[in-house]
Amino acid sequence: MITVAIDGPSGVGKSSTSRALAQHFGYAYLDTGAMYRACAWWCMDHGEALDMTDTDSQTEHRLTELVAQFFTDDHFDISLDPSHPGVFCDGKDLSEVIRSDEVAQHVSAVSSIIPIRNLLIAAQRAYIAGEENPQGFSNGAGIVVEGRDITSVVAPDAEVRVLLTAREDVRQQRRNKQNSEKTVTSSDTLSATSAISGDDVAARDAKDSQVTSFLEAGDGVTTVDNSDMSFEQTLQVLIDMVDNAIDEQLFGTYVDNLNEYELEEGDEAYLTGDELEEHDNDDAIDNTVGVLAVVGRPNVGKSTLVNRILGRRAAIVEDTPGVTRDRVTYEAEWSGTRFQLVDTGGWEADVEGIDSAIASQAQIAVQLADAVLLVVDGIVGLTASDERIVSMLRAAGKPVVVAVNKLDTQMLEYQAAEFWNLGLGEPYAISAMHGRGVGDLLDVALKKLAQAEKTSGLLTPTHLRRVALVGRPNVGKSSLLNQLSGENRAVVSDIAGTTRDPVDEVVNVGGEDWLFIDTAGIKRRLHKQSGADYYSSLRTQAAIERSELALVLFDVSQPISDQDLKVMSQAVDAGRAVVLVFNKWDLLDDFGRQRIERLWATEFNRVTWAQRINLSALTGWHTNRLKLAMDTALENWEKRISTGRLNSFLGQLQAAHPHPLRGGKQPRILFATQASSRPPRFVIFTTGFLDHSYRRFIEHSLRDEFGFEGTPIQISINVREKKKRK
Numbered sequence: 001m002i003t004v005a006i007d008g009p010s011g012v013g014k015s016s017t018s019r020a021l022a023q024h025f026g027y028a029y030l031d032t033g034a035m036y037r038a039c040a041w042w043c044m045d046h047g048e049a050l051d052m053t054d055t056d057s058q059t060e061h062r063l064t065e066l067v068a069q070f071f072t073d074d075h076f077d078i079s080l081d082p083s084h085p086g087v088f089c090d091g092k093d094l095s096e097v098i099r100s101d102e103v104a105q106h107v108s109a110v111s112s113i114i115p116i117r118n119l120l121i122a123a124q125r126a127y128i129a130g131e132e133n134p135q136g137f138s139n140g141a142g143i144v145v146e147g148r149d150i151t152s153v154v155a156p157d158a159e160v161r162v163l164l165t166a167r168e169d170v171r172q173q174r175r176n177k178q179n180s181e182k183t184v185t186s187s188d189t190l191s192a193t194s195a196i197s198g199d200d201v202a203a204r205d206a207k208d209s210q211v212t213s214f215l216e217a218g219d220g221v222t223t224v225d226n227s228d229m230s231f232e233q234t235l236q237v238l239i240d241m242v243d244n245a246i247d248e249q250l251f252g253t254y255v256d257n258l259n260e261y262e263l264e265e266g267d268e269a270y271l272t273g274d275e276l277e278e279h280d281n282d283d284a285i286d287n288t289v290g291v292l293a294v295v296g297r298p299n300v301g302k303s304t305l306v307n308r309i310l311g312r313r314a315a316i317v318e319d320t321p322g323v324t325r326d327r328v329t330y331e332a333e334w335s336g337t338r339f340q341l342v343d344t345g346g347w348e349a350d351v352e353g354i355d356s357a358i359a360s361q362a363q364i365a366v367q368l369a370d371a372v373l374l375v376v377d378g379i380v381g382l383t384a385s386d387e388r389i390v391s392m393l394r395a396a397g398k399p400v401v402v403a404v405n406k407l408d409t410q411m412l413e414y415q416a417a418e419f420w421n422l423g424l425g426e427p428y429a430i431s432a433m434h435g436r437g438v439g440d441l442l443d444v445a446l447k448k449l450a451q452a453e454k455t456s457g458l459l460t461p462t463h464l465r466r467v468a469l470v471g472r473p474n475v476g477k478s479s480l481l482n483q484l485s486g487e488n489r490a491v492v493s494d495i496a497g498t499t500r501d502p503v504d505e506v507v508n509v510g511g512e513d514w515l516f517i518d519t520a521g522i523k524r525r526l527h528k529q530s531g532a533d534y535y536s537s538l539r540t541q542a543a544i545e546r547s548e549l550a551l552v553l554f555d556v557s558q559p560i561s562d563q564d565l566k567v568m569s570q571a572v573d574a575g576r577a578v579v580l581v582f583n584k585w586d587l588l589d590d591f592g593r594q595r596i597e598r599l600w601a602t603e604f605n606r607v608t609w610a611q612r613i614n615l616s617a618l619t620g621w622h623t624n625r626l627k628l629a630m631d632t633a634l635e636n637w638e639k640r641i642s643t644g645r646l647n648s649f650l651g652q653l654q655a656a657h658p659h660p661l662r663g664g665k666q667p668r669i670l671f672a673t674q675a676s677s678r679p680p681r682f683v684i685f686t687t688g689f690l691d692h693s694y695r696r697f698i699e700h701s702l703r704d705e706f707g708f709e710g711t712p713i714q715i716s717i718n719v720r721e722k723k724k725r726k
């Protein structure tokens with residue numbers, strides 16, 4: 001049950017917005033002002049003039065008794081239905097008469113009497129409590145209560161507490177407009193008048209604030225100033241607040257499901273309700289000098305060195321899921337200089353050498369770094385693997401500092417000299433274990449890092465969305481780039497190729513500037529074909545990782561190859577927003593189009609969620625469709641589903657389609673949360689392993705319900721055991 005408490009000055013729109021809010025959620029609606037107005041009417045109907053400026057205790061007593069009789073003798077009634085609100089006396093509808101000029105002008109005389117307030121406050125609390133009951137108007141869902149003292153006195157524990165306010169001139173205008181639209185006809189004993197010109201909101205506030213304080217928000221009360229908001233905008237702000245409150249309440253309920261289960265280290269982070277840290281480097285970009293990758297053969301002491309550099313302040317800023325070898329980025333600091341330190345797994349070139357290796361995480365780390373710290377083993381000495389690594393580093397063209405590790409004493413330092421042979425300048429003798437020489441090493445490395453050309457992308461302007469235009473060689477990347485940028489700057493060649501000079505370009509797509517990553521790789525070509533595929537793949541991976549969105553290009557006039565699909569998988573596996581671009585569509589005849597549709601249903605079935613744009617990069621046909629697809633993909637890539645919504649959806653899904661029995665047991669979903677976005681990542685706690693088909697069913701259902709068009713979503717299943725009885 002949710003209680004929404006709304007206070008505010010006269011004419012701000014409390015009643016109208018509260019009613020609409022209650023209607024939206026199917027909640028009850030309590031207009032406490034109407035209760036005070038009805039009491040004023042009742043007193044006047046019983047001959048009380050209510051025109052005193054100061055009430056004496058005798059009058060207060062008399063009026064309080066009269067009001068008490070109104071309530072305790074069951075004369076008073078109020079409708080909590082927001083679609084048909086109303087106050088009644090002995091069954092007679094007072095709705096119009098209580099809005100009369102006479103009542104409006106005298107109600108403060110009643111509402112300022114404290115014992116009368118106490119009576120009404122008790123009645124209002126009873127109405128609120130009644131809504132907890134499944135038999136209440138809202139069937140136990142909630143109530144919106146509005147007035148002057150609701151957030152502070154009547155319902156200080158309400159889940160949503162709002163002070164709705166607006167500038168006085170705006171409120172007066174609204175009230176005047178409201179009055180001019182109002183035509184009141186009544187034959188009641190009190191004359192109901194239309195167009196109440198004397199309804200002065202400032203005067204009313206002044207009177208009302210003698211006994212209530214509604215001009216300033218109390219602790220925990222959210223102020224919503226709607227001076228410059230339309231009715232619909234105000235309503236939306238309140239709807240969002242209520243949605244959040246519902247989520248919070250549901251969150252607690254769902255987390256309780258885990259009470260009986262053994263939790264593991266790290267689970268706590270998912271159960272606090274706080275949003276987990278995004279994989280977002282934007283803050284770091286402002287303060288760091290660049291990215292330093294630590295590479296070397298296994299067992300040379302890379303991790304020891306990384307730990308030595310990080311000390312206790314280690315903070316993972318990005319890990320790369322789904323990779324066979326580790327590549328972890330940390331935020332680091334040395335002598336007041338901040339930088340990112342990338343730890344890579346052991347890098348052992350196989351017998352065929354590095355060129356034949358697949359793009360290992362260490363190699364990608366080098367591509368994505370601004371400078372490299374090569375760690376070698378001073379005790380073992382120079383090895384063939386070290387030399388292979390060095391030739392690859394040379395090809396990458398990044399500044400390198402050589403750390404000769406395991407030289408624990410001064411006596412051993414001379415052993416570093418052998419590594420001059422690598423041709424990378426002075427080798428630095430260190431002992432990562434004991435910290436010996438590490439300070440000097442870092443001084444040199446950070447100096448190089450600061451001076452290095454920034455190729456990591458860390459320092460690229462962040463206000464532009466980053467796009468990687470990828471696809472196998474010759475699918476039309478340069479043509480599309482030219483078409484989009486409107487200039488023929490790139491050499492469009494039939495011969496495929498890449499280079500190693502990363503160049504980013506700002507390209508205007510659909511009236512908006514985007515940062516296209518590493519367009520040099522798209523435009524130039526490599527003389528030597530051998531190894532080109534390998535570097536192309538490496539480069540594509542690096543470009544994808546620096547991007548937020550991958551435009552994956554296919555040449556549909558040619559057969560779709562494994563390499564095409566591999567590039568697409570690289571983007572999907574890296575968790576980037578994706579738009580698939582089917583280029584050269586204009587070259588297809590009917591038969592060709594049918595062929596592509598068949599492929600779409602088969603080869604592309606892992607990305608049925610992706611948007612596909614059929615276009616011609618050459619003529620520009622349909623390129624205007626890219627912007628919307630890119631915007632949609634990125635919007636969904638950043639989407640967050642609240643834990644409450646997620647769990648109630650999965651709860652219903654599970655009830656309608658339970659997991660099939662396995663070995664007499666049925667795995668159940670206990671709790672789920674969206675751990676991060678960019679791309680959306682969900683963590684689902686279950687009582688048992690979920691079959692692959694059930695996972696796919698969950699993914700499809702999440703997509704149907706929440707719409708994740710254009711973005712991969714990741715789902716992790718955390719199986720938890722029931723606690724053992726002691």
Ligand SMILES: Nc1ncnc2c1ncn2[C@@H]1O[C@H](COP(=O)(O)OP(=O)(O)OP(=O)(O)O)[C@@H](O)[C@H]1O
Binds near residue numbers: 012033229234
């Ligand atoms: N955001 C808004 N923009 C413009 N008009 C609005 C807005 N919200 C409400 N109104 C209009 O302002 C008028 C006053 O609204 P309403 O009667 O709900 O105010 P109230 O705060 O309940 O006042 P009181 O406390 O005096 O009863 C109504 O005509 C309503 O339709």
Ligand SMILES: Nc1ccn([C@H]2C[C@H](O)[C@@H](COP(=O)(O)O)O2)c(=O)n1
Binds near residue numbers: 107
């Ligand atoms: N909780 C409340 C609600 C209303 N009042 C007073 C303020 C007004 O003078 C009067 C009528 O209210 P309205 O219908 O204009 O919102 O009742 C109050 O003191 N406490």
